[in-house]
Amino acid sequence: MDIKQMVAYLASYAGSPIHLMEVCGSHTHAIQAHGIRDLLSPNIELLSGPGCPVCVTPTAYIDKLIDLSLQPNTTVVTFGDLLRVPGSKESLNEAKGRGGSVEMVYSPMNVLQLAKDNPNRIYVFAAVGFETTAPVYTVLLDNAIADGITNIRLLTALKTMPGAISYLCDNGARIDGFIAPGHVSAVTGADYFNGLAEKYHIPFAVSGFTAKELVVAIYGLVKMIENGEARVANYYTSVVETSANVIISRQLEKYFRPCDVAWRGMEIIPGSGLLLRDGYAHFDAGSADLNVDNKKNKACRCGEILMGKAKPTDCPLFGKSCTPMKPQGACMVSEEGSCFNVYLTKN
Amino acid sequence: MCVAIPGLVKKLKDGKATVDFNGNEVEAYVGLVDVKEGDYALVHAGCVIQTLKKSEAEEISELMSSTDERLPLEGKLSPKVTDEVFI
Amino acid sequence: MMKIQMMHGSGGRATNELIKDIFETEFDNDVLSQMEDAAVIPGDATIAMTTDSFVVTPLEFPGGDIGRLCICGTVNDLCMRGAVPKYITCGFILEEGADVETLRRLVKSMAATAMEAGVTIVAGDTKVIEGNGGIYINTAGVGFVPKGVDIKAKNAAAGDTIIVSGNVGDHHATVLSQRMEIKNSIESDNAPLQEMVGNLMESGIPVHVLRDVTRGGLATVLKELAVASQLTFEIEEEKLPVDPQVKSFCGLLGLDPLYMGNEGKLVAIVPDDQAERAVEIIRNSKYGKDAAIIGKVSLPGGEDPKGSLILRTELGGRRYLDILQGEGLPRIC
Numbered sequence: 001m002d003i004k005q006m007v008a009y010l011a012s013y014a015g016s017p018i019h020l021m022e023v024c025g026s027h028t029h030a031i032q033a034h035g036i037r038d039l040l041s042p043n044i045e046l047l048s049g050p051g052c053p054v055c056v057t058p059t060a061y062i063d064k065l066i067d068l069s070l071q072p073n074t075t076v077v078t079f080g081d082l083l084r085v086p087g088s089k090e091s092l093n094e095a096k097g098r099g100g101s102v103e104m105v106y107s108p109m110n111v112l113q114l115a116k117d118n119p120n121r122i123y124v125f126a127a128v129g130f131e132t133t134a135p136v137y138t139v140l141l142d143n144a145i146a147d148g149i150t151n152i153r154l155l156t157a158l159k160t161m162p163g164a165i166s167y168l169c170d171n172g173a174r175i176d177g178f179i180a181p182g183h184v185s186a187v188t189g190a191d192y193f194n195g196l197a198e199k200y201h202i203p204f205a206v207s208g209f210t211a212k213e214l215v216v217a218i219y220g221l222v223k224m225i226e227n228g229e230a231r232v233a234n235y236y237t238s239v240v241e242t243s244a245n246v247i248i249s250r251q252l253e254k255y256f257r258p259c260d261v262a263w264r265g266m267e268i269i270p271g272s273g274l275l276l277r278d279g280y281a282h283f284d285a286g287s288a289d290l291n292v293d294n295k296k297n298k299a300c301r302c303g304e305i306l307m308g309k310a311k312p313t314d315c316p317l318f319g320k321s322c323t324p325m326k327p328q329g330a331c332m333v334s335e336e337g338s339c340f341n342v343y344l345t346k347n
Numbered sequence: 348m349c350v351a352i353p354g355l356v357k358k359l360k361d362g363k364a365t366v367d368f369n370g371n372e373v374e375a376y377v378g379l380v381d382v383k384e385g386d387y388a389l390v391h392a393g394c395v396i397q398t399l400k401k402s403e404a405e406e407i408s409e410l411m412s413s414t415d416e417r418l419p420l421e422g423k424l425s426p427k428v429t430d431e432v433f434i
Numbered sequence: 435m436m437k438i439q440m441m442h443g444s445g446g447r448a449t450n451e452l453i454k455d456i457f458e459t460e461f462d463n464d465v466l467s468q469m470e471d472a473a474v475i476p477g478d479a480t481i482a483m484t485t486d487s488f489v490v491t492p493l494e495f496p497g498g499d500i501g502r503l504c505i506c507g508t509v510n511d512l513c514m515r516g517a518v519p520k521y522i523t524c525g526f527i528l529e530e531g532a533d534v535e536t537l538r539r540l541v542k543s544m545a546a547t548a549m550e551a552g553v554t555i556v557a558g559d560t561k562v563i564e565g566n567g568g569i570y571i572n573t574a575g576v577g578f579v580p581k582g583v584d585i586k587a588k589n590a591a592a593g594d595t596i597i598v599s600g601n602v603g604d605h606h607a608t609v610l611s612q613r614m615e616i617k618n619s620i621e622s623d624n625a626p627l628q629e630m631v632g633n634l635m636e637s638g639i640p641v642h643v644l645r646d647v648t649r650g651g652l653a654t655v656l657k658e659l660a661v662a663s664q665l666t667f668e669i670e671e672e673k674l675p676v677d678p679q680v681k682s683f684c685g686l687l688g689l690d691p692l693y694m695g696n697e698g699k700l701v702a703i704v705p706d707d708q709a710e711r712a713v714e715i716i717r718n719s720k721y722g723k724d725a726a727i728i729g730k731v732s733l734p735g736g737e738d739p740k741g742s743l744i745l746r747t748e749l750g751g752r753r754y755l756d757i758l759q760g761e762g763l764p765r766i767c
Contacts, residue, residue, distance in 0.1 A: 007749055026688075033690065035751025079392075106614050106687075107393025109376055129392075136394045139378050143362075186389060186397040211749045238399045239353070239389055245397070248379050324759035335688075345754050352685045369682030372617040390686075 003212050006219040013041040013222065019174050020044065020221055021308050023161060024181030025052035025336025026209055032341040034211035036218070044222065047308035048338035050164050051181060053128045053157070054081045055330040055337045056263040056306065058293035061157045062087030068124050068155065068285060069100035076155075077103045077111050078126040081334045084327060088294040108140045115144070115152045124285045127154040131184045134158045134274055138251040141283060153285035156275060158256070162196060163272025164263060169200040173308045177221035179214075180204040182236050189243040190234040201230040208236045255280055262291035264330055265303015295329065297321070302329035305338055312342040319343060353387045353399055366390055438532040443562025456538050457558055460545040465521075465556040473556035475521055477578055482517035484508055485574035492612050493536060493569055497604075497621030498697070500571060501543035506626045506697055508575035509551040510646040513631040514700065516585040517577030522548060523557040525572040529565025537569060551626035583635065587662035589642040594731040595709035596669060597702045599630065599716050600724040601677045602652045603684065603694030611683065620679055623721070625698030630719035634702065639712050643703035650758040651693040653743065655701055657757045661741035668744045669729030692745070693758045703731065 022028055028048045031037065037046055050056045062085055069076040069092065076092065083093045083104065096102045105111065108125050115123045127137050137154060144152050161184055168175065180193050185206045193204040203224035207217030217235045224233065234240055252274070261273025268291055276284045295302075299317055304310035312318050312331065322328040324340055331337035354368035364377050366388055375390040382388055382395050389397040441448040458467070465473045488504040505522065512519040524544070528537070548555055553575065604623040611618055627646065634641055645655050652674075660667040676691045684691050698721050704712045709727055716722040734740045745753040 003749065029688070033747075033753065034749065035745070035747040035753035036749075038751040038753070039749060109393040132391055132396060135379050135396065136392045139376050139394050142378060143376070183389070183391060183396070211747065211751075215749065239397050245380060247381070248396075251379065340759070344756050344759065352682070354686075368686050370618050370620075370679040371611070371683045371686055373686070374615075 003215055006215050007039050010040050010044060010215070010219060010222065013043055015043065015226065017043045017045070018176050018222060018225055019047055019308070020177045020179060020218065021047040021049045021168075021173075021175045022179040022181075023049040023051040023165065024179070024184065025055075025334065026183070027051065027179055027181065027207065027214070028338055028341055029336050030209045030211075030214060032345060034214065036211065036214050039215070040218070044218070046218075047175065048305075048341070049168065049308055050263055050266070050306040052331075052334050052336035053130055053133070053159065054085055054334040055302065056159060056164075056265075057082075057085065057128060057157045057330065058262050058264050058291060059086070059088040059295060060290040060292040061155070062092065063089070064286065064290055065092055065124075065126055065155060066090065066095040066100060069095050069102050073120060074122045074124060075101040075103055075114070076124050076126060077105055077114065079128070080104050081336075082126050082128065085330050085333045086295075086327065108136055109143070111140065111152055112143055112147070112149065115149045116147070119151060122151050122153060124153045124155050127156045127158060130159055130161060130181070131187050132181075134256065135187060135248045135251055138255045141255055141280065142251075144283070150282075152283065154276065154283055154287070155285040156287040157261075157290070158274035159261060159263065160258075160272055160274065162192070163269040164266070165193075165196050166199075167263075167266055167269050167272075168307055169196075169202070171307065175202065175308060176225050177203045177205065179217050179221070180206045180232065182206060182208050182240065185234075185236065185240040187245055187248055189241050189245070190232050191242050192244065193232045197230050197232050203230050204232040206232065206234045206236045206240050208238075259288070262293060263306070264293055265306050297328040300329040302331045302339075305331055312339040315339070353389055356382055356384055356386045356388050356395075356398075359384055364388065364395055366395070436534040437567070438528045438530060438534060438537070438562060440530055440562055440564070442528065443560065449560065453560065456534075456541050457560070460538075460541045461548075461555045461558070463554050463556070465554060466558070473521070473523070475556060475576070477520070479578040479580070482512050482515045482577045482579050483574065484511040485572065486511060487570065487572040489570050490609060492609070493540065495608050495612050495622055496619075497608060498624040499540055499543050500569065501540035502547045503624050503697055504571040504573045505544055505547040505551060505553070506624050507648070508573040509553060509626045509628055510698075510700070512575050512577035513628050514585070514644040514646055515577075515579060516583035516631070516635060516641070516644070517579045518632070519551060519553045519575055519577040519628055521556045521576045522553045523574045524555060525559040526561070527570040527572075528560065528562050529568040530562060531565070531567035532569050533567065540569065547626060551628050580635070585641055585644050587643055587645065587659050590659055590663040590665060590667075590703045590731050591642060591705070592665055592731055592733045593706050594642055594703045595706045595727055596656070596667065596729040596731065597704065597709065597713050597716065598647065598652060598675065598726060598728050599627070599700045599702070599722045600698075601675045601680065602647065602696060602699065603676060603680045603691040605697040606651070606694035607680045607683045610687070610689075614687070616683070616686070618679055618683065620677070620683065623696055623698040625721040627698065627700055627721065630700070630716055630722050633715050633719050634712065637711065637715050639704055639708045639715070641702055641704055641712070643701070645701045647696045647699040647701060649695045651691070651695055652701070653690075653692040653755045654757040657741075657743040657755060659701070659703070660743045663731070664734075664740040666732050666734045666738050666740075666742045666744065667729060668732065668746060670746045671748050673726055673728045675724045675726045692755065706730075
């Protein structure tokens with residue numbers, strides 16, 4: 001069977017309605033970019049889950065970053081996506097406009113040079129991310145320690161996937177199969193999702209990011225659902241192994257401990273976050289308990305959208321007071337957010 | 348969630364790799380994966396997070412163009428390495 | 435090495451010396467050398483006018499610099515109305531600390547590009563502000579529109595063919611590579627397009643629309659044209675000309691070549707039966723060798739709102755494209 005035949009099968013699928021969820025922002029983006037939804041039968045629906053690390057960050061975290069950026073001799077360093085996320089009152093970009101010190105970088109590693117060049121200034125990196133990005137911060141800390149750099153801090157909002165997937169399944173999200181995140185799996189191994197597949201009797205397909213790879217993963221999920229199979233299928237074998245990368249596991253274990261953490265729009269999910277261990281507390285910028293989510297616009301339905309319970313178009317703000325130029329919620333800020341992606345498609 | 352496409356590790360020096368993505372060279376920290384020169388690697392946020400082998404990449408390329416009747420194609424389908432980045 | 439100081443903007447001796455030393459030397463021509471308050475220029479045709487400001491970092495990059503850019507940008511804007519570009523004015527805003535030798539190189543580059551584009555620099559101005567060595571340039575241009583030529587955005591008609599004059603995203607990828615310290619051999623495409631447009635005009639092909647593909651990229655330009663004509667534009671992903679290295683660069687940073695800026699590419703919309711000839715003419719022009727037919731204009735069909743821009747993807751899916759949202763920054767997380 002080749003890709004064309006798979007596409008034909010998925011386009012003409014007339015079985016029971018199937019709801020599939022991707023929990024990776026790059027998948028959300030790739031599905032939109034490749035026009036994948038347009039290839040599927042109306043009976044196959046793709047939902048975007050909490051796969052964008054920026055979108056799931058509560059306002060208390062943004063507020064804390066803003067406070068830090070306004071402190072003397074302190075610079076907040078961040079990836080570009082985070083700049084426009086609304087906190088409870090304003091975004092980091094707005095804070096920058098009134099004197100906040102904020103710098104955007106491509107890699108957390110850029111902080112090493114900044115910190116070396118300006119030893120009297122504290123550099124706080126906005127350490128957001130999932131399993132894929134968390135190990136990068138351990139390399140940053142390894143290098144900071146080796147070079148004796150003491151003016152780097154992390155404000156962590158690190159999250160891990162299984163807790164969120166359990167939360168979705170436990171709270172009535174209607175999902176028949178998951179497109180498992182490709183690069184999270186590259187770090188954790190495909191087996192990472194075995195327990196969830198078994199517990200909730202839901203199949204997982206580990207997928208890459210090209211149009212063809214996504215079609216194969218969706219086809220695989222539909223077939224598994226039709227056959228009543230609930231297992232983890234790996235369609236991204238060039239980079240995803242069955243088990244976790246041991247070096248990365250060791251690094252994460254060394255620097256981080258699990259913690260209970262709030263996901264924007266969801267409750268506090270036990271054990272779904274990572275905090276620096278006490279031995280590295282001197283690198284922490286005050287990351288614990290940033291769980292309050294005090295949205296500026298109460299009508300924003302980001303939470304339900306992240307859970308697959310509402311579509312972006314169900315939100316009263318969507319496309320009206322909430323657009324990519326003037327986002328009210330995080331799902332409209334990031335290019336990986338589901339509202340942003342639907343906005344591009346609908347307009 | 349992450350932008351990470353495979354590139355060729357051309358040089359290793361001082362804990363950093365020079366990785367080539369179809370003519371685009373970036374510096375990436377190593378330390379999370381055993382990497383050697385000539386490996387294909389995934390780079391995320393300035394670090395190498397995974398490697399893949401060229402022979403595997405070639406095998407994949409063949410599989411992509413073949414018509415395999417087995418369903419589903421589990422374990423038999425992966426990306427071509429350098430020329431199929433998503434846009 | 436000499437640096438720009440606040441006194442260079444005083445209007446006194448230092449200003450005069452700077453103008454004499456750099457601008458007069460490089461831009462020397464009969465109109466400018468009169469050093470009058472305004473240039474008086476001959477002409478009795480319909481005129482096209484435009485202005486643009488240039489604020490690029492870095493000032494010099496592979497394939498070009500802000501000097502070449504500021505001439506090309508204004509020349510190309512004039513060409514897109516079917517005008518023959520003739521005269522340019524330039525205003526420099528220099529930050530204190532700007533390097534005089536760099537300024538000289540940029541001005542030389544402007545002069546060379548103006549020569550290539552067949553335009554004369556007829557007036558100029560210089561101001562100095564406090565700052566950190568930045569150089570900003572504004573250019574305005576005047577061109578003459580030949581009789582009977584009427585090229586504008588809303589002229590696209592159902593049945594027309596969409597042509598792009600070459601690979602998209604090169605300039606944007608060049609500048610970002612420099613800023614992000616990614617090594618590659620990508621070069622900016624910044625180029626004046628008066629010869630290409632001249633060839634099209636001479637051919638007698640009734641060109642409906644011309645638009646240069648600058649900031650916001652091809653998708654933004656096409657969406658604006660679709661909205662202006664209230665018709666449906668459909669382009670095919672497979673036919674988009676993108677340099678493989680630029681494509682990988684975009685993959686690396688999570689960028690989309692459809693939204694990456696160019697500085698030497700145009701979109702031409704022509705009647706379908708003239709499309710093959712038009713694309714041949716563009717390919718045989720300077721800076722047009724990678725030109726391609728990429729799509730069609732049609733009446734809005736079915737559910738599509740008026741002014742839709744649709745990308746037919748590799749596997750046959752449809753993707754609606756809007757103008758660029760946000761800043762087009764690299765996506766990381």
